[in-house]
Amino acid sequence: xxxxxxxxxxxxxxxxxxxxxxxxxxxxxxxxxxxxxxxxxxxxxxxxxxxxxxxxxxxxxxxxxxxxxxxxxxxxxxxxxxxxxxxxxxxxxxxxxxxxxxxxxxxxxxxxxxxxxxxxxxxxxxxxxxxxxxxxxxxxxxxxxxxxxxxxxxxxxxxxxxxxxxxxxxxxxxxxxxxxxxxxxxxxxxxxxxxxxxxxxxxxxxxxxxxxxxxxxxxxxxxxxxxxxxxxxxxxxxxxxxxxxxxxxxxxxxxxxxxxxxxxxxxxxxxxxxxxxxxxxxxxxxxxxxxxxxxxxxxxxxxxxxxxxxxxxxxxxxxxxxxxxxxxxxxxxxxxxxxxx
Numbered sequence: 001x002x003x004x005x006x007x008x009x010x011x012x013x014x015x016x017x018x019x020x021x022x023x024x025x026x027x028x029x030x031x032x033x034x035x036x037x038x039x040x041x042x043x044x045x046x047x048x049x050x051x052x053x054x055x056x057x058x059x060x061x062x063x064x065x066x067x068x069x070x071x072x073x074x075x076x077x078x079x080x081x082x083x084x085x086x087x088x089x090x091x092x093x094x095x096x097x098x099x100x101x102x103x104x105x106x107x108x109x110x111x112x113x114x115x116x117x118x119x120x121x122x123x124x125x126x127x128x129x130x131x132x133x134x135x136x137x138x139x140x141x142x143x144x145x146x147x148x149x150x151x152x153x154x155x156x157x158x159x160x161x162x163x164x165x166x167x168x169x170x171x172x173x174x175x176x177x178x179x180x181x182x183x184x185x186x187x188x189x190x191x192x193x194x195x196x197x198x199x200x201x202x203x204x205x206x207x208x209x210x211x212x213x214x215x216x217x218x219x220x221x222x223x224x225x226x227x228x229x230x231x232x233x234x235x236x237x238x239x240x241x242x243x244x245x246x247x248x249x250x251x252x253x254x255x256x257x258x259x260x261x262x263x264x265x266x267x268x269x270x271x272x273x274x275x276x277x278x279x280x281x282x283x284x285x286x287x288x289x290x291x292x293x294x295x296x297x298x299x300x301x302x303x304x305x306x307x308x309x310x311x312x313x314x315x316x317x318x319x320x321x322x323x324x325x326x327x328x329x330x331x332x333x334x335x336x337x338x339x340x341x
Contacts, residue, residue: 068317068318071314072315078327082263086268092275098282107181109286110179111182114180125162128159128162134256134334139169145169148172148174149225151175152177152226155186159227160175161190164194164197164198173197174197174198175201176199177203178200179204179205201213206241208240219249219251220248221248223256227258231292234277249305251338254336255335257331257332257333257334257335260289260291261312263327263329264291266289279291279292294310298333301333302335308336309333310332311331311333315328
């Protein structure tokens with residue numbers, strides 16, 4: 001964007017986007033918007049997965065020409081609006097009774113989520129090869145050898161099935177885990193499920209009992225994929241989750257991460273009675289979500305793993321018919337287990 005400050009009409013559009021846009025407060029909405037602008041650049045020009053999109057908004061008058069613009073930064077006035085919304089959320093947090101429900105049995109709400117959305121939750125993540133090329137370069141080729149991929153928070157198989165469909169490696173094993181039993185059922189019931197290559201198990205990433213997913217041992221996984229899943233954990237669960245990740249990864253193994261960034265539109269849309277803790281919320285369907293910063297994320301994973309890269313994918317999505325602007329912020333990261341461990 002240019003450095004020109006927005007006029008009153010532009011600020012009103014931002015307010016309108018945050019208050020009236022019809023996207024659901026669930027990960028379904030984010031599966032839809034992830035598709036926009038990813039494919040504007042040929043794969044050969046996207047060798048760096050942290051390059052993200054390359055459609056820049058150089059002329060404000062052209063904002064309605066496309067559905068999405070990349071690397072869009074806010075100016076001071078837009079940032080002020082965001083701060084005011086966060087302040088209002090802090091003044092009206094979740095009441096103690098509801099907070100206890102959300103914090104003590106989160107799996108219940110995800111079971112309900114998958115039960116209610118079973119017919120439309122699966123979205124083929126076509127952008128996987130753009131954002132996580134190392135999977136396809138080192139795990140799915142005919143000569144990749146024995147490789148194990150673990151998708152944590154597998155949902156309906158949004159990641160494991162696209163990888164499976166692209167796989168040419170006869171020695172690949174893909175395992176999906178979720179702490180929702182209904183999600184595991186959806187994966188196993190899918191016509192794409194191949195028990196010879198993949199498996200699914202009910203498992204909590206933040207498990208503190210020492211249990212690992214069925215069929216996996218310590219130091220046995222090459223890639224752990226976390227896509228819009230770590231944000232569902234409460235901050236108190238982060239350390240246990242990182243310990244489990246470290247136990248599972250082989251030396252040199254990778255964590256491929258994508259999740260919500262601080263001040264994403266989804267965060268600013270929350271009204272009163274949704275805030276559980278700083279940057280941590282309960283959606284209308286009872287599922288929980290946290291919004292990270294780059295430094296925060298690096299600090300969480302960097303306690304045990306090597307932080308190879310953390311980046312912010314900022315995108316302006318526009319509804320050209322309704323003249324609405326939607327500012328999205330996602331974090332993408334790659335963490336590696338020390339090869340000497």
